[in-house]
Amino acid sequence: MGTYLLRRAAQAVPVLIGITLAAFVIIHLVPGEPAKILLGARATPAAVATLNKQLGLDRPLPTQYFDFVKGALTLSFGESITQKTTVGSLLGERIPVTAFLLLCSVLVSIVVAVPLAVASALRRNRAADHAIRLFSMVTFAMPSFLLGLLLILAFSLNLRLLPTSGYGEGLVGHLRGLTLPAVTVGLYLAPILLRTLRVGIIETLGAEFVEAAKARGLSAPRIVLKHVLRNSLVSTVTVLGLNIGFLLSGLVIIENVFALPGLGSELVSSIATRDYPTIQALTLVFGVAVVAINLLTDLLYAVLDPRVRL
């Protein structure tokens, strides 16, 4: 196990270097420079040059990249170019929002998907199964911004139960603010889990050990919950892990619609202003998150299936 973790960590290094290097090269290739954006096109070339010097943007690109790597190793990412704060404190403000949103979204998707998948699999090809699958197709196919707006219309405007947007204050405020976005994301994610899990359960139901359990007179709920579900979860966990990585990038839209101060909206605005240090740090955070989630998925795999040895 220890060696496995070490090996995985070692594998992550080239991945992260690749991601940050690619982001660095691409953003510097794109026309538009931060000093001009910050000072305005009317600033004199001298003023632009002075600011570039202050920002350290007059140095050769390889030097700039190595400085970033050096800083990243000590978790010091320097100052944001456009916002009057350090990149570190920006991340500190924004990571919790996105992490919390992601966590709530995954919880919603599990709460929705697992019972429906079980119900659907047990009533395979009957009306309930068709209804559940149709429902999942609709929420999956609906663009998240549209679903989000529909939820705001229903729950905020008509029922006045939840705020239309914003992160609120305090834990209760955050939870209220995150409810609709988490449901929006959760309803997108749920169908993916539901379908994988449904197939898993159907396959497992046909396995010999299930027949044996039935023959031994175990109750149906016990068979499903204890034996079938656990054996069906393996592939679902993999799918979930992959999708969380994918969702990270998709949160930009949701964060905008619900005015949440998360990582996605920050990434978009920092790209628009060519805020290089912030872009670099965010790319790294996204990279680390995806790598970590994949690792976690594999570890969970081993927990669920004792035959898998790490």
Added chain:
Amino acid sequence: MRRSIGVRSASPGRSSHRLLPRIAALPALLLVSALLAACGSSSSSSGSTSSASEAGTPVQGGVLKFARAEDADVGLNPINAPSNGSIFIITQIFDQLVEMGQGSEVEPGLASSWEKSADGLSWTFHLREASFSNGEPVTAEDVKFSIERFANPKINVSYPALGEAIKDVQVVDPHTAIIHLKHVNGALLDDVAMFASSIEPKKVVEKIGDKAFSEHPVGSGPFMLTEYVRGQKTVLARNPHYWRAGQPLLDGVVFEYVPDANTRVLKLRSGETDVAAAIPYNQVASLNGTEGISVEVAKALSWQSIFLNTTKPPLGDVKVRQALNYATPKEEILKTVLYGNAQIANSMIPPLKYWDASVKAYPFDLEKAKTLMSESSGSKGFKLELLIPSGDPVEQQIAEVLKAEWAKIGVNVDIVQREVGALESGWFEGKGGMAATFEGGTLSSDTLSDDEIAGLTLNPEAGLHSLGTYYNNPKVNKLLAEAGSTLSEEQRAKDFAEVQQIAMEDAPAVPLFFTKSVTGVRSNVKDFQTYPIGWWPLRQVWLAK
């Protein structure tokens, strides 16, 4: 000049930004359309949504909730504030010597009166009794400090041209300051009314420095900053030392950052916010039909244009440029894309102080356009690459209409969407594209008189190659110089009117519309106004119980 920015992401709402320095504009996704531009005619134009007379007696108290498309994420220091997200809040916190209002003339601000010397080189300002929000009095020393910063191109790097004429400031006594000029500046009062020349407390800025000051601003304006939460909100409280007796009426204002235009509209509908800025054109009518909400479509000193690079053949031929103007169905675009919320432009710049309403806009006349084309160097037709900001549905719709119409005169438009930063950096340097329009489609003035925008748009010496058109007409340059260096209002009006006429004939651009500010206001908000310069004076606003 400020620019209204559309914003990144899928579909923009538009928010305004200064033209050049743009910064985080934030995203507004879906909806779109915009804001800034706006409206026309019918709905409530300019002025207050509900005047005091109809609405009862103003009462003190309450906190106004105001949803905006932009965050003040770049700080609140008047010098070099790079985006409207900050500028429109700076103007609530700071005062200037003279102020902009609804009209085209500046009004008394911290200076209750002023006079100029016979040669126009010395302007004496008499300060009223006023205090900063920390209780310290505003003195001539603060004026000297602030105006000399404004005049110093090493400090005021974003707007160096506007303070350029100022030599120094002389403190006569604590209540009198004289601004000495290097040369006559016909627009001096307009220049010292802009946000960058706000009066700052010398002691505080010197003690804490510019960086800290931008996070902890201290001004003499109606409100003061109490809290800023990045990416979420800016909270202001009434300045207890404000000099206008009985104002502000509000206890405070909370500016919430809500980047998505649809979400802003929904917040307004649900009553979670009292005011929502930057309402998309296509939602104006439906909001106006909603009880308890009205949309203020106000005059703005902003305009939308398709700029033509006159160095790229055949756009060097004035007949080709005029033909493009005649072949542009502005009425149709106004109706179908902007839902009537703008005014057709009869000038290359917005309707500023010396705007001549009698100049004719180019009518839509395909026959005339065809004739001009056939006489021009582009008679065989040509391909025109039109750069538009990516992800902005309004710009895209306008570009599609142009493509269809201009094809009829043999101009094959190739619409190229560019990310905003890339579009601008290429366009101003003459690289990429024969024609372009900017993010959010509109640019706006920072001052009330024509000098700033006319210079940037028509005079290559102003540093932006005439906004990338490379237009250069010695006669226009001479008239602009003359207007800028005289104090005779009559002469200035005459010169700018002549410039307007000549520039329309030379057509270095296809001016489309004078755009408007579109703000949704709930009916409990009284005496709300939008100034043509773009922001909302909030000191007189009150909330009905």
